[in-house]
Amino acid sequence: MAVHEILAATNAVVTLDVALPGIVWPWFVTMNMWAKSIGTGVIFMLFLLLRMHPESGKKLRFHTAVAAFVFINIFLLFTLADLHQPFRMWHIFFYPHWTSAITIGSFIASAFLGLLTLLVFLGWKGQNKDESNDTYDKLLLWVTILAIPVTLYTAALLSQCTARELWQMPSESAQMILAALLSGSAFMILLGGDKLSYEAKKTLGVVLGLSALMSFIIYMSEYVFGAMKAEEIAFTLEYIKGDGPYTVMFWLGQWMTYIIPMVLIVLSRSSKSKAILKLAAILAIVGLFMVKHVWLIIPQLLPMS
Amino acid sequence: MKLGFLVDLHLCMGCKGCEIACKVENEVPLSTWRLRVKYVDVGTFPETKRTFTPLRCNHCENAPCERICPVSALHYLDNGIVNIDKERCIGCAGCVMACPYGAIYIDPQTQTADKCTYCAHRIASSMMPACVVACPVEANIFGDLDDASSNISKYIQVNQGNVQVRKPEKGTNPHHYYVGGGNVTLNPLASHRIDGYSLFNKITTLPLGGDH
Numbered sequence: 001m002a003v004h005e006i007l008a009a010t011n012a013v014v015t016l017d018v019a020l021p022g023i024v025w026p027w028f029v030t031m032n033m034w035a036k037s038i039g040t041g042v043i044f045m046l047f048l049l050l051r052m053h054p055e056s057g058k059k060l061r062f063h064t065a066v067a068a069f070v071f072i073n074i075f076l077l078f079t080l081a082d083l084h085q086p087f088r089m090w091h092i093f094f095y096p097h098w099t100s101a102i103t104i105g106s107f108i109a110s111a112f113l114g115l116l117t118l119l120v121f122l123g124w125k126g127q128n129k130d131e132s133n134d135t136y137d138k139l140l141l142w143v144t145i146l147a148i149p150v151t152l153y154t155a156a157l158l159s160q161c162t163a164r165e166l167w168q169m170p171s172e173s174a175q176m177i178l179a180a181l182l183s184g185s186a187f188m189i190l191l192g193g194d195k196l197s198y199e200a201k202k203t204l205g206v207v208l209g210l211s212a213l214m215s216f217i218i219y220m221s222e223y224v225f226g227a228m229k230a231e232e233i234a235f236t237l238e239y240i241k242g243d244g245p246y247t248v249m250f251w252l253g254q255w256m257t258y259i260i261p262m263v264l265i266v267l268s269r270s271s272k273s274k275a276i277l278k279l280a281a282i283l284a285i286v287g288l289f290m291v292k293h294v295w296l297i298i299p300q301l302l303p304m305s
Numbered sequence: 306m307k308l309g310f311l312v313d314l315h316l317c318m319g320c321k322g323c324e325i326a327c328k329v330e331n332e333v334p335l336s337t338w339r340l341r342v343k344y345v346d347v348g349t350f351p352e353t354k355r356t357f358t359p360l361r362c363n364h365c366e367n368a369p370c371e372r373i374c375p376v377s378a379l380h381y382l383d384n385g386i387v388n389i390d391k392e393r394c395i396g397c398a399g400c401v402m403a404c405p406y407g408a409i410y411i412d413p414q415t416q417t418a419d420k421c422t423y424c425a426h427r428i429a430s431s432m433m434p435a436c437v438v439a440c441p442v443e444a445n446i447f448g449d450l451d452d453a454s455s456n457i458s459k460y461i462q463v464n465q466g467n468v469q470v471r472k473p474e475k476g477t478n479p480h481h482y483y484v485g486g487g488n489v490t491l492n493p494l495a496s497h498r499i500d501g502y503s504l505f506n507k508i509t510t511l512p513l514g515g516d517h
Contacts, residue, residue: 016344084396162369304407
């Protein structure tokens with residue numbers, strides 16, 4: 001038998017089936033992850049600044065708390081909006097199922113929002129105190145600790161999606177933390193403006209650059225080696241390879257979020273340019289949405305049955 | 306008691322009687338299905354063959370949908386059925402994302418998740434699932450996997466070596482078996498979905514039933 005006949009004999013085509021469901025988790029979930037990354041990331045960065053550059057950090061206590069509060073509320077709003085029965089949200093708190101990352105995440109995020117609200121109040125109260133705000137700083141420690149599981153729980157949720165092989169727990173949790181560090185440092189560069197010293201901006205630039213580098217390495221590792229591990233991953237990655245429907249968005253995201261900002265940060269350090277650093281920050285924040293969106297959508301394009 | 310399903314693909318002739326019976330029994334809304342029969346054509350004319358595969362919830366022993374459900378709307382019954390409480394479901398669609406078999410959908414009328422329950426309401430009244438009753442060739446075999454004398458247990462014993470489950474690598478331990486299955490029938494990635502090849506419709510993808 002000739003080779004082409006062997007290929008033809010094993011060729012299989014679905015000739016009658018129901019229409020398969022389209023995208024189950026749409027851009028609402030992307031917005032959820034993106035806003036949460038910024039909301040938790042700025043908290044990480046304020047914690048870092050208060051230790052490494054307290055002169056700059058202390059000026060941003062109130063502003064950072066407000067920014068985190070706003071983005072965490074955006075995150076929660078879109079989480080709620082994504083539910084098909086949003087008015088039953090309270091079921092999570094009254095019928096909790098503790099094996100679910102959604103349940104754990106809801107409780108942690110609620111506690112986080114409560115502490116964040118208190119942090120905003122303390123920041124507002126201590127606005128005129130330039131030097132110390134001990135209560136704020138003590139609370140910030142707990143808020144920072146809680147921000148870690150808040151930013152990680154989505155990785156746990158994605159990994160609980162047994163159907164979607166692309167979302168593996170170790171890499172997803174790393175990506176979530178790196179996304180928080182990347183977007184947090186980028187947002188702080190924009191938020192801080194002239195309140196930040198040159199040294200503080202340099203530190204934020206280093207965090208932005210390194211988290212971009214590490215995140216990019218993980219994505220490229222998945223891109224190159226993922227297909228060798230599992231059939232489903234190989235099929236999923238086809239959507240971002242060659243003429244795949246999400247190839248352009250994937251690479252646009254990678255360039256905007258990681259590659260260009262890394263180059264711009266090096267340039268900003270050599271030229272001491274604030275404008276270049278700000279451009280890197282804007283690109284990273286906008287690009288992160290695309291990166292997250294592509295990674296969220298492509299496993300959903302695969303037929304499951 | 307551990308209830309399970311077995312489909313003998315040698316017997317199935319793709320009449321879709323089970324699909325219709327399920328729709329009627331469970332009042333499954335338009336554009337959604339708890340049970341469906343997929344046709345896959347293999348080969349090139351004149352050396353061709355058509356395969357028929359009924360697909361429904363696998364009622365996994367280690368069900369990802371039950372694990373991810375934040376409110377226990379998806380829960381195990383004592384007889385091993387993975388049941389759903391639509392009144393409790395919040396419509397997060399986590400179960401839809403978690404199910405490796407694409408067996409869960411969002412009901413466009415109730416805006417909640419739904420799926421095959423092995424007709425749990427009929428079983429509670431000592432009746433067989435609607436799809437079993439409707440099958441003209443008894444390709445659907447249903448019974449207690451813990452009872453060695455049940456039809457399903459005997460069928461598994463007789464056909465040892467030719468009994469498969471879908472996606473065993475997922476570690477879900479399905480309580481739904483196939484006899485005579487193969488890569489084409491059980492692996493959705495082993496066949497192409499080409500626009501225009503469908504027999505009675507041209508629609509390959511529908512928006513998820515729901516408000517968004």
